[in-house]
Amino acid sequence: MSDTREPGSVTVWSDIGCPWASLVLHTLRGAAREREQEILIDHRAFPLELFNSQPTPKFIVEPEVIVIAARRPELGWRLWSGRESDYPSTMLPAMEAVQAAKDPAIGGLRGSDELDTALRRAFYAESRCISIPSEILDIAADCAHVDAAALAGAMERGTGRAEVYEQWRTAQGPEIQGSPQLFASGGYAAHNPGVTARWTGDPDHGGLPHLEDYDASWAEDLLGVVAAP
Template identity: 35%
Template sequence: MTTVTVWSDIHCPWAAVAVHRMREARHADGASVLFDQRPWPLELVNGQGIPYDIVSVEAAVLANHEPDLFGAFSADSRPSTSMPAFELIAAARRVQGTRAAEDVDYHVRRAFFRDGVDISIRSGLRRVLENAAEAHPHLAVEDILGAWDNEPVRADVLADYRRSTELPIQGSPQVFWPDGTTSHNPGMTDHEWVRGIPRIRTADPEAPLRLLRERAAPATEVSPAPSH
């Protein structure tokens, strides 16, 4: 099993697109890959709360590229912090490992961007976890919630964030491939902000699949030459 590490903010719509496309690429290719989702909370990076005036505009633009990922935002679903969501993902990792954390991470993103769930409160996150378990029956809902309540999952998130400060992270998302290379926002880097709107100049929706094949494929074992 190959592991690809992804550092991102849970409220980043660019990351939601990248994560979705990488999961789709894995499914299409039948690749034996885990996506190790690691927290890069922008509220810690920037020292301020989530800029929803930016997030909502980005999400509206990206909905044209991945319409099934996005829905309407409401004022009531705008969490003030990402930390509870990251803690829940850390709890899933403690209880069941990387794949469980990946699945919970994906469903948290989708619930926020598509369904408008407040992912800063327990009731919202519990609902997300229960819905995730319907799609992924391996998820142990009560065990994960128990770890969230009783284990130092906030410390796990902060330890990861401290580790991220030593990495060459350009922004959310940043993908680190098994071959030692890294990609920022694969397939969506060619954009700029013009009069308050991100203008995507070119997009490459096949980039995650191509990069997965190029940079995450297991090395081919070379057989020794026969002796004479």
């Protein structure tokens, strides 16, 4: 499972609607920019709604957004400010689009990661409903390494859906502990790295997330592993 598709890449299993995964990806991308190190992220879907047989509840996502954004304000996240009726009830179309964008004719891994980044920003910072294809394609149109017209055609054909379901089945195996799960060369594997957090109680009965610590040094360690010959 630690093998990646291309040298110098990191495989990340996650759900776009998982704030912890979005924090990890932001940290990794930021550390790579500071080091001026090229990195490719191969996204794999860990679709929480398929695991849980329900949409990921807003009353779970938003408290996590609050505690993460308070610790890392540079994320620019905010609570959902759009109409309540526009809050995404599914992240599957967005995850399918990220998989579809891996086609070299659409964007390859670079374009796929660029789209993933843009979709997360649209949801967490801009309160855009990334459940619907038109919104996804509007976002893709602003991605320099994504051919939005080619992506539109791929989405019409259902490209990416089979990949998401296949990845969901793979993610049920013991090596993938949750969203996010990272793999890289040399046997590197980490689940939600850097995070020390707990819920104060059952979120269905008023429990809240508590982020006790976030140590971002894991990203430097991982980039060192990726850069090693």
